[in-house]
Each structure stands twice: as C-alpha cells, then as structure tokens.
Amino acid sequence: MDKYREILLKYWGYPSFRELQEEIIFSVAEEKKDTLALMPTGGGKSITFQVPALAMEGLCLVVTPLIALMKDQVENLRKRNIKALMIHSGMTAREIDITLNNAVFGDYKFLYLSPERLKTDIFRTRLERMNICLIAVDESHCISQWGYDFRPPYLQIAEIRRIVPEGVPVLALTATATPKVVEDIMEKLEFRKPNLLKKSFERKNLIYIVRTTEDKFAYLLNILKKETGSGIVYVRNRGATKEIAQKLVENGISADFYHAGLGPDIRSLKQDDWQNGRTRIIVATNAFGMGIDKPNVRVVVHIDLPDSVEAYFQEAGRAGRDGERAYAVLLYNRTDKVKFEQRFRNEFPDIEHIKNIYQSACNYLQLAYGTGKDSSHSFNLMHFSRTHKFYPAMVISAFKFLQKENIAELTEEINNPSRLFFTVNRDDLYKIQINNPDIDNFIKVILRLYSGLFSNFVNIDEAYLAKMMFKSREEIYGMLLRLSKIKIAEYIPQKRSPMLILYEERLDHKNVRISAENYLWAKNRFTERMDAMISYAENDMKCRSIQLLSYFGENNAPPCGECDVCRRRNELNLSKYEFDLLCEKISSILIQSPSSLEDIVKQTEKPEKTIKVVRWLMDSGKISVKNNVMKWESETL
Numbered sequence: 001m002d003k004y005r006e007i008l009l010k011y012w013g014y015p016s017f018r019e020l021q022e023e024i025i026f027s028v029a030e031e032k033k034d035t036l037a038l039m040p041t042g043g044g045k046s047i048t049f050q051v052p053a054l055a056m057e058g059l060c061l062v063v064t065p066l067i068a069l070m071k072d073q074v075e076n077l078r079k080r081n082i083k084a085l086m087i088h089s090g091m092t093a094r095e096i097d098i099t100l101n102n103a104v105f106g107d108y109k110f111l112y113l114s115p116e117r118l119k120t121d122i123f124r125t126r127l128e129r130m131n132i133c134l135i136a137v138d139e140s141h142c143i144s145q146w147g148y149d150f151r152p153p154y155l156q157i158a159e160i161r162r163i164v165p166e167g168v169p170v171l172a173l174t175a176t177a178t179p180k181v182v183e184d185i186m187e188k189l190e191f192r193k194p195n196l197l198k199k200s201f202e203r204k205n206l207i208y209i210v211r212t213t214e215d216k217f218a219y220l221l222n223i224l225k226k227e228t229g230s231g232i233v234y235v236r237n238r239g240a241t242k243e244i245a246q247k248l249v250e251n252g253i254s255a256d257f258y259h260a261g262l263g264p265d266i267r268s269l270k271q272d273d274w275q276n277g278r279t280r281i282i283v284a285t286n287a288f289g290m291g292i293d294k295p296n297v298r299v300v301v302h303i304d305l306p307d308s309v310e311a312y313f314q315e316a317g318r319a320g321r322d323g324e325r326a327y328a329v330l331l332y333n334r335t336d337k338v339k340f341e342q343r344f345r346n347e348f349p350d351i352e353h354i355k356n357i358y359q360s361a362c363n364y365l366q367l368a369y370g371t372g373k374d375s376s377h378s379f380n381l382m383h384f385s386r387t388h389k390f391y392p393a394m395v396i397s398a399f400k401f402l403q404k405e406n407i408a409e410l411t412e413e414i415n416n417p418s419r420l421f422f423t424v425n426r427d428d429l430y431k432i433q434i435n436n437p438d439i440d441n442f443i444k445v446i447l448r449l450y451s452g453l454f455s456n457f458v459n460i461d462e463a464y465l466a467k468m469m470f471k472s473r474e475e476i477y478g479m480l481l482r483l484s485k486i487k488i489a490e491y492i493p494q495k496r497s498p499m500l501i502l503y504e505e506r507l508d509h510k511n512v513r514i515s516a517e518n519y520l521w522a523k524n525r526f527t528e529r530m531d532a533m534i535s536y537a538e539n540d541m542k543c544r545s546i547q548l549l550s551y552f553g554e555n556n557a558p559p560c561g562e563c564d565v566c567r568r569r570n571e572l573n574l575s576k577y578e579f580d581l582l583c584e585k586i587s588s589i590l591i592q593s594p595s596s597l598e599d600i601v602k603q604t605e606k607p608e609k610t611i612k613v614v615r616w617l618m619d620s621g622k623i624s625v626k627n628n629v630m631k632w633e634s635e636t637l
Contacts, residue, residue, distance in 0.1 A: 004029070007054050008047070011080045017047070020199045024048040027197060028134060028169045029055060034191040036140065036172045036182065038198040041317035045173045046073060049136035053109055054082065058133030061160075062112045065139055065151055067412060070112045077110060084110040085456075087117050089376045089409075089499045090416045092492060095457045098421065100126040102456055115142075115153035116409060116501055118160055120374055132164040137189065140172035141310075144184035145521070147177070148310040148529060152404050158190045175317070176310040179553040201313070201552050206320045207562045208544035209329045210537055216303050216331045217247060223329055224253055224281060229298025230274070233283040234315055236304040244303070245283040254280040260287035260412070264496065289315060295322035301329045305336045307343070308529040309536060309551050332537040340530055346393040348523055355512045357398040358408065360388045362506045372502040379410065379500035399500075401514055404522070407507065411499040418494040419457040420446070420480065423487065426454065432488055442479050445469055457492070540565055540620050541583065541634075568620075572612045582606070582613040590623065590632035597630060 004025050008014050017025075020037070021044055027035040029052035039045050053060035064070050067088045077084040085099050085108050096117075103111045104126055111130075117123050135157070141147035143154035161170065170189055177185065186194050213219045224231065233255075235241055241257035248255035256279045258270050273279040275294050282288060286306070300319040306312040312330070320326025349357070364384050365377050385392045399410035422429060433440040445468060450458050462480070466473045483489040536547055544563035549555075559566050559576055569579050585604055589595055597614060604610040614630070617623045622634040 003055050004051050007051050011054070011082060012047070018044045020197060021048050021051075024171070024197050025052045027195065028052055028171045032167060032169050033195050034170045034172075034186075034189070034193070036174075036186055036191070036196045038174060038177055038182070038196065038201075040199060040201055040203065041175045041314050045138070045175070048173065049134060049171050050077070050082075050110070053134050053136075056133040058131040059103060059108060060110050060134045060136060061130075061132055061164075062110055062136045062138065063115055063118070063154070063157060064112060065115055065142055065149075065154075067114060069138075070114070074110070074112055082110070083108040084112065086112040087123070088114045089116060089411050089501050090495075094490060095419070095421075095492070096122065098456055104129045106455070114411075115151060115156065116503070118153060118156035119503075124160075124163060127160065127163050130164075132168050135160070135164070135168060135170045137170060137172045139174060140185050140189070141174045141177050141181050143172075143188045144177075144181045146180045146184055146525070148308040150404070152406055153409075155188060158188065161190060175314055176552070178310075178551065182553075201549055201554060202545065202557055203317065203320065204560070205323055205325055206316070207325070207327050207560070208316070208548065209327060209564045210332055210540070210544065211329065211564070212332050214333050216333070217244065219331055220244075220301055220303065221248070221251055221253075223299065223301060223327075224248070227299045227327060229280075230277065230294065230296055231281045231299040231301065232289065232297060232315075232318060233281060233301045233303060234286060234288075234306075235283065236285065238285060240303075241283045241285060245281075248281060248283070254278075256282055258282050258284040258288045260285065286311065286315065289318050292318070293321065294318075296324070297321065297326065298324075299327045299329065301331065303331050305330075305332065305340060305533055305537065307526075307533070309532050309548065310529075312533065312536070313548055313552075330537060336537070337534060340534065344526065344530065346391065347397045347526060348519075349394045349398055351514045351516070351519060353394070354398040354401050354514055355509055357388075357390060357395055358402055358507075358512055359509060360384075360390070361395075361408075361500060364388070365500065367502075367506045369508055370505045373505040375502050377500045377502075378495060378497040381410070381498055401519065401522075402512075404518060405514055406503050407512065408503060409501045411501065416492075416495045417459045418462060418480075419492045420450070420453060420460045420483075421457040421490045422453045423490055429488060432486075436486075439479065439482065442469070443483075453489075457490070462494075540568075541622070568616065572609075572616060574609060574612065578609065579613065582610060583617070586610070586613060586617065587622075587632055587634075590630055594629050594631040596628055600630065 005016065008017065020039060024035060024037045025048055027033045037045065037048060049060060049062065067090065070086050070088060074084045074086045083106070085103055087096055087099055100122065102108060137157060142149050142151040143157065144150060170191070172185055172189055182196060211219055220233065233244065235244065238259040238261050241259050245255045245257035256270050256273065258267060270279070270282070271292065274282040275292065297319045300316050302312065302315070306315065316328035319328055361384065364387065381392055381395060385395055396410060399408060403409040424432070429443065433443055445465065447453065449465070449468065450460060452458050462473050462476045466476045469476070480491045484491045532551065539547060543559035543566050545560040546557055549557040561570065572579065582604060586600060589600055589603055597611070600614065601607050601610050614623065618625065622632065624631050624633045
C-alpha cells in the first residue's frame with residue numbers, strides 16, 4: 001500500500017489514511033473486486049476512488065447526481081494539478097463533444113458525469129474508445145427504489161458495465177443505506193460477488209438530543225448561548241433562513257443565512273465566512289452542507305423535521321467531524337405532523353395534474369409534439385409556476401415522477417460561468433492577431449490569464465477581464481461576441497438556471513404514462529420514511545443513538561449514555577437492563593387493564609424502583625392518571 005500512501009501525501013498532504021479507506025482501496029485496486037463502501041458523512045469517500053485511480057492506468061468514470069458537488073470535486077482536483085473532466089446537463093452539445101474527445105485522446109484521470117448522460121448515444125459511442133480503469137458510483141443509494149432518493153438514470157450503470165472491458169471494478173459509495181438498500185445496490189450494479197465494506201455509523205462523540213417545545217426559537221437561542229462553537233441551523237423554508245439569522249444577530253449571535261436561491265458569488269462568500277470562522281452560525285436549507293468538510297462544527301440544530309431518517313442522519317453528521325464532543329439537536333412539536341401532511345400533499349399531486357404540468361412545461365419551452373428528445377433547456381421554475389399558476393413545490397414533485405418514468409427531469413439550479421474556447425490553432429490565431437490589431441491586445445490578455453483554451457472550454461470571468469484591461473464589463477462582453485462572430489472562438493455567456501431535460505420527444509397527453517403502481521408504491525415509501533422520522537422524534541424511551549443505528553441495521557449497539565433519553569434514565573440510578581425490564585412490565589400491566597400504583601407495585605415486587613420508573617413514564621407522557629387510576633397512553637415503548 002506504499003504507493004497509495006505516497007499519492008495521498010503528494011496530492012493531499014496526508015501521511016496516512018482514515019479508518020476503512022485503505023481496505024476499500026485495496027479491494028478495488030489490488031483485488032479488482034466490485035465494492036460497496038458505506039462510510040458516514042465526512043468519512044472521506046472521494047479519497048477511496050481518487051487515490052487508486054491515480055495509481056492505475058487509465059481513466060476513472062465517476063457517476064454523481066449532484067452537479068454542485070461534481071463541480072467542487074473537479075475544481076479541487078484541478079487545483080492539485082490532477083487532470084479532470086465533467087459532463088452535466090448544463091453544458092452545450094459542442095462542450096460535451098469536446099470533453100468526450102479529451103476523455104478518449106487526452107491524458108485525463110477522471111471523467112465526472114451526471115447519470116442522465118449515461119444513456120446518450122454520443123457518450124456510449126465514445127465510451128467504447130476510453131481506457132476505463134474504475135467506475136465510481138457516488139450516492140449509490142440513488143439506484144435503489146428502497147432508498148430515499150431514487151433516480152432511474154442510475155439503472156443505466158449496469159448497461160455501461162457491458163461496454164467497458166470485463167474486469168473493470170465498480171466502487172459504489174454512500175453515507176446512508178438500510179440493509180435492504182445495501183442488497184439492492186449490489187444487485188442493480190450487477191456485482192460479480194457481494195462485497196460490502198462498512199464503517200459503523202456509531203458516532204461516540206456526537207450527542208443526539210430531541211426537545212419538544214412550542215417556542216423553537218427561544219430554545220434555539222438557549223442552545224447557541226450554551227454551546228459557543230460553530231454551528232448549522234437547518235430549516236425547510238428559504239424565507240425562514242433570513243428571518244431566523246436576523247433574530248439571532250439581534251440577540252448577539254454571529255449568524256448568516258444560506259439557500260439555493262442566492263447568487264453563486266453570495267453563496268460562496270457566505271460559505272467562506274462561515275468556514276473560516278468569521279460567521280459562527282449559518283442558518284440554511286438542506287442546500288447547504290454537501291461537499292463541505294468543516295471539522296469543528298459543534299452543533300447542528302434542525303428546526304423542522306427532515307423528510308427521512310437518512311436525510312437527518314446525514315445532516316446531523318456534519319457536527320463533530322474532528323472527533324470532539326458535538327451535539328445534534330432536533331426541535332419538535334405536534335404541529336410538525338401537520339406540516340408533514342402538507343408536504344405529503346405537495347409531494348404527490350394526482351396523476352392528471354402531473355400530466356398537465358408536463359404539457360404546460362413543453363408549451364412554455366415552445367416544443368412541438370414529437371421533438372426535443374435528449375435535449376436540455378434552461379427552465380425558470382418560478383416564472384413558469386407564476387405564469388401557469390402552479391405551486392413550485394408541486395412542479396418539482398411532478399417532475400420527480402416524470403423522471404421515474406424516463407420522460408423528463410428537472411435538475412437542481414446550475415450556475416454555469418461564462419466559457420470560452422478557441423476554435424482555431426495557435427498559428428492561425430497569430431495570423432488573425434496580426435491582421436486585426438484592434439483585438440490583438442485583448443487576445444493576448446486572455447491567453448495570459450487562461451490556459452487550455454485550445455483544447456477545451458475554459459471558465460472565464462468578464463468582470464475580472466474588465467478590471468485587468470481597464471474597460472467596462474459591457475465592452476468585454478462585446479469583444480467576446482466579436483471573437484465568436486468572426487469564428488475564431490466560441491463564447492458561452494454565464495447562465496444560472498435549473499435545467500429541464502427531455503429523455504423522450506414531446507408526448508401528447510394520452511401517451512404521458514405514469515404508472516399507478518409506481519405512484520402508489522412511492523406514496524407508501526414516503527409514508528414509511530415520514531413515520532420513521534416522527535417515531536424518532538416522539539420515542540423518548542429508547543436511546544437516540546440506538547434508534548438511529550438500528551434503522552441502519554446495527555442492532556447490538558450499546559446505549560450512548562449521553563442523549564436526552566439516556567440522561568433522564570441515568571437520573572433514576574437504574575441499569576439499562578432494570579429500566580427496560582420494568583418499563584416492559586409496567587406497560588404490559590396497563591395495556592391489559594388500567595390500574596392503581598399500588599396494584600402495579602404488587603405485580604413488580606420492586607417498590608422503590610417501580611415508583612421511579614412510573615414517575616419517569618408519567619413525566620414522559622406515557623402514562624396518564626385520573627382518580628388514582630393509571631392508563632397507558634403511548635403507541636410505542
């Protein structure tokens with residue numbers, strides 16, 4: 001393993017690997033085994049395919065659904081002088097063509113691409129000519145219908161395996177997967193043999209707390225005044241991020257807000273201020289956190305219930321990555337159930353409504369019937385929703401179903417910076433500069449500031465060019481357009497928008513087929529995940545860590561001793577065994593028949609301990625008392 005450690009030190013500056021990383025690298029690089037690696041958030045998943053790929057001959061194909069994360073990883077690799085490419089739905093056909101040529105003929109080590117590109121003819125034709133050494137599948141739970149974020153294009157990966165040479169290993173990576181999802185991932189990716197390498201999801205330094213409170217902000221303020229380190233506060237509503245951040249500032253806490261609707265420069269600035277300690281608390285939607293590795297986050301607070309235990313575990317896991325004591329706090333009250341029901345209605349518009357949204361979107365894009373297959377279009381979600389009087393959340397949900405039927409997909413918002421590519425070679429460009437002195441200096445400045453312009457589209461910044469040349473941004477824009485007009489360069493101005501991708505030509509209303517069976521199945525799965533999240537919030541009898549670990553198939557974990565449940569139980573001075581035994585006995589007595597405390601004590605034969613547990617159950621709302629008669633009120637123990 002020495003060569004892999006040398007690569008790690010050379011490019012990342014780390015002298016040794018984290019737990020499980022070496023085993024994963026050995027499995028795919030030395031043994032050439034298909035491997036599923038389960039590593040919690042912050043476990044260093046990208047290292048497990050980047051390091052072995054650099055030691056192998058050929059190109060590593062990386063499939064990832066998150067375009068923002070894809071861009072971050074490619075930029076980080078390029079900063080380390082590692083040659084990496086990417087293909088996603090925000091690129092033009094010309095850019096994709098050039099990128100694929102570079103993947104075939106260039107000396108590149110990584111090609112990142114979004115899953116919907118796997119089925120295109122242009123990609124599959126070029127793939128046959130690529131020297132693929134490894135296929136890395138990030139967020140691999142997306143391939144399973146049992147996962148919390150199923151994406152049908154992931155199912156194309158198995159077909160890709162039949163194009164690349166036999167024996168090229170697959171490394172599937174995920175931070176959250178139940179036992180059923182684990183089995184499904186290996187089956188759908190056509191593993192030659194089952195091979196799971198798993199790091200325990202247990203986080204001994206992370207203390208899970210649930211607080212039931214009607215005044216969530218007051219409790220949040222109390223938490224942040226007690227725990228003075230860096231933190232993240234998660235909310236669902238974009239408007240709430242700003243409102244809560246402002247209230248925190250008014251109460252003397254350094255805070256800022258973040259959501260996907262902000263401009264890329266503003267998001268980058270806010271993220272940088274938080275990451276470097278200039279802002280202590282970031283109040284954000286779940287758009288914040290992917291790809292951010294800040295080790296010293298001391299507290300993560302959820303004001304709203306996440307959609308699933310998987311999402312909660314991943315977001316909470318951003319606290320305490322340095323191994324020091326940290327807190328994951330969920331604030332809950334009964335109105336959260338009502339909000340969940342509203343989200344359920346938004347997630348599942350009826351099938352006829354989904355068809356109407358699809359037809360309206362095609363009209364909005366002015367697409368004729370029978371056209372548009374495999375095309376990508378900028379799509380202003382808010383303008384479309386206002387124009388056609390749809391709720392934006394319902395539009396997003398409708399396209400999730402259209403994606404599952406391989407009809408169309410609405411991507412996340414993509415920030416595509418301006419790009420430039422010289423279509424002539426250096427010698428021809430030099431001749432053009434001599435004959436056109438008015439653009440000669442402009443071209444020289446561009447060539448001095450940016451490299452790689454003759455082999456690929458390169459991101460450029462018009463504002464920076466304007467500053468360097470003492471011109472206005474409008475003048476720079478005009479000069480770039482002129483380069484395109486005289487056909488010596490291709491210039492693509494900056495665009496920031498979600499993308500609507502059509503997998504099929506535009507269908508008429510009757511041919512938009514949404515499977516009623518799949519629709520019902522998705523409804524039931526959403527309900528199961530929703531119920532599991534509510535159960536976690538309301539179950540104050542079982543250790544929080546045990547609840548989470550058992551959800552992911554770790555059934556023999558010890559109680560953490562630190563969560564809110566364990567702390568209250570510890571105050572009784574009872575062992576876990578005694579406590580659990582008495583709880584089961586008391587609940588069985590009261591479920592059978594309401595009884596007095598005296599009758600309960602007689603049946604347990606441990607008066608003092610029984611009274612302690614009964615009081616604890618009363619405080620927890622599990623037992624009610626009327627006229628000295630006790631009644632069991634809880635659905636769960």
